[in-house]
Every structure is written in C-alpha cells, then in structure tokens.
Amino acid sequence: MKLVLALDALVPPLTGIGRYALELATHYQTTRNEFESMRFFFADRWVDDPADFLRAGAAGKTGKKRKGGLLRTPKWWRQWCLRREMRGHLFHSPNYFLPRTVEGGIVTVHDLSVFKYPETHPAERIKHFETSFLATLERVSHVITDSEATRREVIDYFGWSPERITSIALGVEEKFCQRAAPTIATELAKHGLAYGSYSLCVSTLEPRKRVDRLLAAYLDLPNPLRVRFPLVLAGSAGWLSDTLREQIAQGEREGWVRYMGFVDEAFLPLLYSGARAFLYPSVYEGFGLPVLEAMASGVPTLTSNSSSLPEVASGAAWLVEPDNHEQLRDGIVRVLCDDEWRQTAVARGLQVAGELTWKRCAERTLQLCRRFG
Missing domain, CATH: 3.40.50.2000 (Glycogen Phosphorylase B;)
Structure with a gap:
C-alpha cells in the first residue's frame, strides 16, 4: 500500500488533533516495512520524521526547505510536482480538510461543533468550514470519526451513507497513569x-x-x-x-x-x-x-x-x-x-x-x- 499522512495539525503547542496525527505517524513509522510507500506531508512539503519536525517547530527551526528545492519556486509548479509525487497514494488527513492539490482520500472528522454550535466559534473559522470542509466532503471516499456519536451526526447532518463512515476511538498515552x-x-x-x-x-x-x-x-x-x-x-x-x-x-x-x-x-x-x-x-x-x-x-x-x-x-x-x-x-x-x-x-x-x-x-x-x- 502507498499512503500519505497529512501533518498540518503537528504544530506546537500540540492539540488533541495534533496528538492524534503524531500517534498515527509514530505507529506507521514502526510498521514502515508493511508499506510500498509511506510519506508524511505538511503544507506543501514532505516531512521525513514527524517527531523531529515537531521539535523543530517548537524551537522555531522548521525552515523553508523541502525535497526538490526551495519554496520560492512558483506555486503552480510546486503543486504540479506534488500531484505527480502523490499519484497512486492514498491520502489521509487527520484534520478535517484535504489540500486542494489532493483529488480524494480519507479524512477524520473529530466533531461538528462549528455547524451545531456556530455561536461558540470565531466567524473566520465558521467561514473556513463552510467553504473548505464542504469541498473536502465532495472529494473524499471515506470518513473516520472518533466516536459513534459523531458518526451518527455526520450521517444525519450531511445525509451520508453509513457505509462510508467508520468510528475509531482515540487512545491515551501511557504517561497518563496512577501515581502515588x-x-x-x-x-x-x-x-x-x-x-x-x-x-x-x-x-x-x-x-x-x-x-x-x-x-x-x-x-x-x-x-x-x-x-x-x-x-x-x-x-x-x-x-x-x-x-x-x-x-x-x-x-x-x-x-x-x-x-x-x-x-x-x-x-x-x-x-x-x-x-x-x-x-x-x-x-x-x-x-x-x-x-x-x-x-x-x-x-x-x-x-x-x-x-x-x-x-x-x-x-x-x-x-x-x-x-x-x-x-x-x-x-x-x-x-x-x-x-x-x-x-x-x-x-x-x-x-x-x-x-x-x-x-x-x-x-x-x-x-x-x-x-x-
């Protein structure tokens, strides 16, 4: 299998979605020999090691380089190269949205609060979801949710077929444990x-x-x-x-x-x-x-x-x-x-x-x- 995992949530300080993306990436690295190709993607660049990338971000040292040259190359050219490099890969975004350069794949939808409780969100976030998220749903082949409750909400709110949505519960790190x-x-x-x-x-x-x-x-x-x-x-x-x-x-x-x-x-x-x-x-x-x-x-x-x-x-x-x-x-x-x-x-x-x-x-x-x- 050829897989690309998006890391756009991997920004310090790490949120719950960022933790989710990092845990997936860490597990995939340990099972890399099972993949024909396993790559990590952030914005418009490839990432070799997600943990190193997060540490560099915390230190303000992520830089502007990516494989294939500097980011000052024309945007249209970078997007064309990325589309070519992603060809044949399944793209998974753990954070709601597919990049515009990606034609399809899987996304994880963590909740629908921006639609159900818009008054609790900033106006710019609502606007972003109303455009980019709906455009993402038009392209994805499958949706993952963190719970059955959210899965049912996506089915009801967007009229999606239940077969196209799977709930997979999150996990907890071993460092959260009882201590005397x-x-x-x-x-x-x-x-x-x-x-x-x-x-x-x-x-x-x-x-x-x-x-x-x-x-x-x-x-x-x-x-x-x-x-x-x-x-x-x-x-x-x-x-x-x-x-x-x-x-x-x-x-x-x-x-x-x-x-x-x-x-x-x-x-x-x-x-x-x-x-x-x-x-x-x-x-x-x-x-x-x-x-x-x-x-x-x-x-x-x-x-x-x-x-x-x-x-x-x-x-x-x-x-x-x-x-x-x-x-x-x-x-x-x-x-x-x-x-x-x-x-x-x-x-x-x-x-x-x-x-x-x-x-x-x-x-x-x-x-x-x-x-x-």
Missing part, C-alpha cells in the same frame, strides 16, 4: 499544589466547554469544601472568553480558583494524577480526550451526559446536564466526597482507559486504509 503521592509531591509543590488537594479541569477556554457554568457551580459549593479543594484550570486562552477570564480572575482573588494556562506535556500527567477530582462539563465533544486521560490517571471524573462523553466514559464517570446548575453543583459534591462511588469509579475508569490505546487506534486506522489503498 510520594512520586509526584515534589513536582506538584513547585507549582504550589499538594496531592489530592484540588479539583482539575483541563480545557481550552471557549464557550462550549462550559467552564463558566463550572465556575458558577463551584462558587455555590459549601465554603469549607471550596476552600479545601480549590479548582485548578489548565488550558490555553481559546476564544470568545473575555467574560470567562473575568470570572476566573474574580475566583483567583477570592482564593478558590487557580488558572495555570497552558501546561507543558511533561507536567500535565502529574497534574492529572495529583487531582482529587476531574471536572469536564463540556456541552459537546467529538470524543473528549481529557476525560480518558483523567480516568487513565485514576482520578474520579465528572462529565456531561451529552454528545460522545457518555460513550467515552463508558460508565466510569458521574454524568450531569452541564447547563443544569443544581445538577452540576451536586455532581461536584458527589465526585469530591462520596468515597464509595469514588473507589468504584477509579477501578472502572482504569479498565476503560486500559482498553483504549493509541496502538489500537492506529492499527484500526491502518486496517481501514488498506481497504482503499
């Missing part, structure tokens, strides 16, 4: 945290994540509980979040919120495993990777009863209606305080996470690609 307090206490202390002394939410600050509802519910907790287990927020600033940032700042002044911003990959697994509880009341997710990471870390988890989140949690999390204030508040109390439920939830969460590995995701994806390549 002594193994991470020192690192947590460097950030002013203590093992088991905080609730955690890892999320971009954007409207559909419902971090504002989480803050309102947390503020309504009994004061001793809120003081004992302050809420730690980790994640990038996102968009449409000015009002939310004001809420966060108020909570920080009052001492029950800690906003850490983007957390580097080395510390994030420790931050998870040191939490008393993980709270993720997003109203809509195509998969909800943070929920899986929290369960793999042995942390009792609360999440929403909507979209793919119950599917990912698979009975291991406390489910709530994220826009129901009382239900969210009472759920937080349960996840923090109900020791019997917590013990059961941890055991079930570890079981679920143990079955969802990146190796399994990559093998199933490659198996699907073989059908078309």
